[in-house]
Amino acid sequence: MQLIDGKIISEQIKAEIAKEVEEIVKKGGKKPHLAAILVGNDGASETYVAHKVKDCAQVGFTSTLLRFDNSISEEELINEIKKVNANPDIDGLIVQLPVPKHISDNKIIEAIDPAKDVDGFHPINVGRMVIGLPAYVSATPAGIIELLRRYKVPTAGKNCVVIGRSNIVGKPISNLLIQKADVGDATVTICHSRTENLKEVCSKADIIIAALGRAEFVTADMVKEGAVVIDVGITRVESQTTKSGFKLIGDVKFDEVAPKCSFITPVPGGVGPMTRVALLQNTLLASKKVIYK
Numbered sequence: 176m177q178l179i180d181g182k183i184i185s186e187q188i189k190a191e192i193a194k195e196v197e198e199i200v201k202k203g204g205k206k207p208h209l210a211a212i213l214v215g216n217d218g219a220s221e222t223y224v225a226h227k228v229k230d231c232a233q234v235g236f237t238s239t240l241l242r243f244d245n246s247i248s249e250e251e252l253i254n255e256i257k258k259v260n261a262n263p264d265i266d267g268l269i270v271q272l273p274v275p276k277h278i279s280d281n282k283i284i285e286a287i288d289p290a291k292d293v294d295g296f297h298p299i300n301v302g303r304m305v306i307g308l309p310a311y312v313s314a315t316p317a318g319i320i321e322l323l324r325r326y327k328v329p330t331a332g333k334n335c336v337v338i339g340r341s342n343i344v345g346k347p348i349s350n351l352l353i354q355k356a357d358v359g360d361a362t363v364t365i366c367h368s369r370t371e372n373l374k375e376v377c378s379k380a381d382i383i384i385a386a387l388g389r390a391e392f393v394t395a396d397m398v399k400e401g402a403v404v405i406d407v408g409i410t411r412v413e414s415q416t417t418k419s420g421f422k423l424i425g426d427v428k429f430d431e432v433a434p435k436c437s438f439i440t441p442v443p444g445g446v447g448p449m450t451r452v453a454l455l456q457n458t459l460l461a462s463k464k465v466i467y468k
């Protein structure tokens with residue numbers, strides 16, 4: 176069994192990005208600039224945005240955090256997004272989701288200029304990704320593909336089962352794995368809450384991507400000998416043994432599944448750090464105008 180270490184790979188990628196930024200600046204270019212919009216003061220969102228700002232600093236990007244009160248209207252927020260769209264100094268824009276209930280997630284996503292949509296959530300980027308055009312690919316699926324690439328996990332012709340059909344993980348990773356690409360050409364089955372015989376479907380998989388958000392759902396009897404298991408799930412549970420008072424549990428019962436696997440990602444330290452670094456990769460692409468010239 177080989178552990179797929181997202182922490183090490185993400186540090187390598189951050190070092191590569193930092194080096195590239197240094198060279199850009201040396202040649203008189205501008206540092207990549209990410210703007211993040213945060214509405215309200217939800218604890219988890221605050222943490223995620225703080226991580227993104229810290230990651231930017233670590234690789235030498237400029238970041239701007241724009242905070243708005245929970246009471247901001249949808250129209251006002253869209254106007255703020257338009258201002259960032261029009262600001263030539265800002266390369267990438269993310270709006271930390273979820274936004275308050277009186278604001279439509281979809282309207283907010285659609286207000287972002289696709290050329291600055293480094294989260295890859297805009298329908299134009301999603302559509303371009305599906306038909307194989309250059310696009311910003313959302314961070315978690317992009318991070319998973321990068322892990323498979325760097326660990327040289329074979330995917331062509333493999334039977335891959337994705338558990339979960341969300342817009343941010345299940346659907347995009349399924350689409351990427353069927354593309355004609357160096358990491359792709361897989362035969363993909365997408366499972367969800369209404370799938371019948373899930374255990375039987377999973378037990379035939381060469382690769383399982385678990386993204387359903389149910390702690391330790393995937394057990395050893397669902398996994399065939401030699402399978403590759405990518406655990407996307409994060410469930411926060413209280414813990415007496417950690418300083419913070421909680422710990423993160425994946426969708427896979429790691430201790431019993433790992434011995435059967437050829438490759439497996441841990442939680443934490445697998446897909447999570449790769450998700451963070453993928454946003455930096457997209458922001459660098461945005462600053463270099465690689466996807467939208």
Ligand code: NAD
Pocket residue numbers: 315338339340341342343344345366367368369370373386387388389407408409410446447448450451
């Ligand atoms: P979601 O709630 O939007 O989607 C969950 C999906 O799982 C749904 O499509 C649902 O049909 C399916 N599902 C639920 N119960 C099921 C069951 N019993 N059997 C089969 N399918 C079932 O979740 P999401 O946003 O895709 O996130 C999934 C998990 O991944 C969560 O734990 C989330 O915290 C985590 N996540 C991690 C990262 C990361 O960086 N590691 C990024 C995004 C999401």
